[in-house]
Amino acid sequence: MSVTSTVTPAVWIGCLACYNAGRLTGDWFEAITADEVTPEKLHGHQTSHEELWCLDHEYLPIDGECSPHQAAKLARHLDEIDEYLLPAFLAWIGSGSHVLDGEDLPDHGEFIDRYCGHWDSFTQYAHQLAEDICLLADAPEHITRYFNWQSWTDDLQHEYTVLDAAEGGVYIFRDH
Structure with a gap:
């Protein structure tokens, strides 16, 4: 559309x-x-x-x-741009963190590569990412209970651009 x-x-x-x-x-x-x-x-x-x-x-x-x-x-x-992706694409452009293509237009491919989706919060995204990459899958429970999720999430966020979404939640983009 x-x-x-x-x-x-x-x-x-x-x-x-x-x-x-x-x-x-x-x-x-x-x-x-x-x-x-x-x-x-x-x-x-x-x-x-x-x-x-x-x-x-x-x-x-x-x-x-x-x-x-x-x-x-x-x-x-x-x-x-697909209609459902347009708000995120416009937010990415508005943030100034977008990448230009050879014609000085926001690069669609880079947008798709960097866009991690619309989430309720960066914390929610980070927890899902940890599960997807099996971050603590092989660690024993007596060690994982001491894992500092907040610190890990805060450090991880430095590798992303997180933008407020007009409809609530956030759009998340990998910086590299």
């Missing part, structure tokens, strides 16, 4: 010639098709103005302005 089925990234595209002349000429467009907007389409008639710019945006994980080409490229990139 695509991004546009739940959230539609949009940009306010304005004419820079008009803006520099003190007039706001522009409109909202779906970001995924922002690079298809022409000065004629924006003005509603033929014009000698050539340069368009996205002066505002909604649901794009960027700060500030961008070109219509950049907006469309990012929106198409987001549209490739």
